[in-house]
Amino acid sequence: MWRRIRGAVRRYPLVFTTVLVGLAVLTLQAAGAGPAAAWTAGLYAGAVALKTAAEMLRNIRAGNWGLDILAVIAILSTVVVGEYLAALIIVLMLSGGEALEDYAAGRARGELDALLNRAPQVAHRLPSQAGGSLPGNRRIPRGAAEDIPATEVAPGDILLIKPAEVVPVDGVLLDPAAEFDESSLTGEPLPVARKAGATVMSGSVNGAHAVSLRATATTADSQYQRIVALVREASASRAPLVRLADRFAVPFTLVSLLIAGTAWAVSGDPVRFAEVLVLATPCPLLIAAPVAFVGGMSRAARSGIIVKGGAVLEQLARARSAAFDKTGTLTYGRPGLVSVNPAPGFSPDELLSLAASAEQYSSHVLAASVLAAARNRGLQPAPADTAQEVTANGVEALIGGRTVRIGKHRFIAETDPQVPSADLSPGQMVVYLSVDGRFAGTLVMSDAARTNAAATLTQLHGLGIRDTVMLTGDGPATARAIGNTVGITDVRAGLLPEDKVRAVAALPLRPVVMVGDGVNDAPVLAAADVGIAMGARGSTAASESADVVIMADDVSKVATAVEIGLRTMQVALGSIRLGIVLSLALMLVASFGYIPAVAGALTQELVDLAAILNALRALHGSGRRPSRPARRQGRRRTGIMDTGRRPCPADDGFKR
Structure with missing residues (x-):
């Protein structure tokens, strides 16, 4: 004491x-x-x-x-x-x-400090042969764990996570199944089930049973430390x-x-x-x-949203325009295979196997989807003798003595000008293939709009966002289909990162909120009045460039962030006005000689207390919903759906 x-x-x-x-x-x-x-x-x-x-x-x-x-x-x-x-x-x-x-x-x-104070200090390292993947379903030797500082964990280490213990580093689950509490990271109150092979974020809290995982990063490079760095930046600002x-x-x-x-x-x-x-x-x-302002930042952290300073909350409260990337933001960013359409001379499995063998050398979002579709059919990618990713076009690889090209229509047309145009439904995208210079077929894929994207845009309109725009590198037809689905009529497609920066700078209603998730979104996130990065599991560059980082992969948190900004500004201004009104009223009484100086000084302390207690209301939401006219307007804006089919020779539905 x-x-x-x-x-x-x-x-x-x-x-x-x-x-x-x-x-x-x-x-x-x-x-x-x-x-x-x-x-x-x-x-x-x-x-x-x-x-x-x-x-x-x-x-x-x-x-x-x-x-x-x-x-x-x-x-x-x-x-x-x-x-x-x-x-x-x-x-x-x-x-x-x-x-x-x-x-x-x-x-x-409190919520900001809680994130900082619960950073794991100790890890329990198991012998390298231990883990949930032991043959014969043998139990993991739990007693063989060695306690080491969390900072000494290296990628590849097998770690034991005890019940109700915080996961010290990012890793892959080795046990068949487990539950983790990710509420401090994402704001999701319910435990999340994970299966063997699933990624587990550092900072998650293990459930009732001890589990093992294989570390995939050091503490410095793990999810939780990235969040802690963001929180320190936010609390210091x-x-x-x-x-x-x-x-x-x-x-x-x-x-x-x-x-x-x-x-x-x-x-x-x-x-x-x-x-x-x-x-x-x-x-x-x-x-x-x-x-x-600190209360607003703490409430945001409790909701899985890291706000980098009070100035950002003020900008969110004043925002009048919102721009969105498409893939991974308004859509799930995980395109699913709709159909395999081989040309004569190729079978569906052969076409998909060749596509996966070439796409394993690509970092594009569609590559992961093609590989996943092949594995779901039991097809394993074959190694390539040579492989080269051609930026914004596709991949060319030499596989089993055959030259395989996969990518956009124009990329395949360079070797076979007779490539037919795919007939796509709105929201679908197509990948073209050629083998030894001859068109081999197409893979049709679809990346669905998030189920809560339209409702989020409706809520944003109710919170004062007057204009919304989609800025995407995808083809126009796919972009328009997603825009119609979620309620955005101003769709700008085929944009490079620098085009997005110029588009945001030209928007007339300021401030502008920009929402994105990938590396290519980092420039426009930094250029916007408020940059919001979706999902801290994604691009580090996007998180570092953004003013707000949403920890969960949930676009509705964008509306939550704007609402918190509005609420915080209302409470801050309300507290200031409360103090001014009380002070002015007491000054008028004192001007008639009814409040002695000592009593007035003590009374002023009560005014301070009232203003501070009122300011603490920023820790909690107002509980008010958007106005009924705003909700009706949002429904009208999201009620348009384009279901026609059209040929799209130049629009493959994606941007490499």
């Missing part, structure tokens, strides 16, 4: 000095040494006022007009008129404001608190001085001037906003 007290004294020396001076003044007053008490209090309060005034002048030279002038005038006026106890209370209020803010912000920062308070600084100062000056002029008593200004000290304006 004494250690904590010493730490508090070192952190807030002015608070404890003011308390000691106050005790000394009261002791002198009780001993009948009134003049000594007055001089002690006056000199100390005057010194604090001069120090505050010097800092205020430096801020004014830097172009920042703050609220310190009211505090300085209130301290000096109370000293001049002999209300030295009131002067000490004002000094205590100012010096204690930082401590009060830290306490309230600490309560509001300052919200636009100074700007927010300064919007009210000049008018509040002028009105307060006008009321105080009028009271002095009408009454002829300078004490009245001091009594009014005691109630004009600006603590509610300076404390309430920081607490609200």
